[in-house]
Amino acid sequence: MRFKYWRSKKIGEWITINPSPNSFIVMLGESFSVWLNGQLTVVYHHVMMKGNENSYSIRVFASPRAGYLVKVPKELVDDKNPMLFKPFDLEEVLKFYYLQTVQVATKSTIKAYCNV
Numbered sequence: 001m002r003f004k005y006w007r008s009k010k011i012g013e014w015i016t017i018n019p020s021p022n023s024f025i026v027m028l029g030e031s032f033s034v035w036l037n038g039q040l041t042v043v044y045h046h047v048m049m050k051g052n053e054n055s056y057s058i059r060v061f062a063s064p065r066a067g068y069l070v071k072v073p074k075e076l077v078d079d080k081n082p083m084l085f086k087p088f089d090l091e092e093v094l095k096f097y098y099l100q101t102v103q104v105a106t107k108s109t110i111k112a113y114c115n116v
Contacts (some may be wrong), residue, residue, distance in 0.1 A: 014046075030110040031064070034085045037072040042108070066091050088114040 019025065027043050047055075052070040064070055069099035088110065 029061075030108055031070055031090060033068055034088070034110055034114065035072060037076045037081060038084045039081075041078065064090050082116075084116055085111070086114040086116055 009070055027045065028040055030042050033040055033042050040072040067089060072083050072085060077083045093110055093113050096113050
């Protein structure tokens with residue numbers, strides 16, 4: 001199986017990887033990246049299959065409950081690592097996403113909503 005994925009805006013190109021048959025790939029969502037103050041980034045990916053191989057995927061999603069503010073833990077913020085995102089309620093971010101009428105100049109709705 002061949003995977004292609006978008007690494008980051010800094011690299012700005014598709015990178016092809018050939019994982020071993022025993023690979024276990026974990027990709028995190030935007031909320032988790034914000035919670036970690038950007039220390040891990042979201043991978044924009046595109047999967048391309050070759051041949052007649054079977055592929056199995058398991059998706060696991062977790063969301064904070066309504067009214068809960070997602071915020072960077074104070075242990076991850078200091079002089080060298082300033083806070084990159086304001087605390088946010090995921091329900092408010094989703095409303096922003098669905099109700100916005102102008103195209104946001106970023107791929108990340110959460111970054112457009114709560115960037116410092």
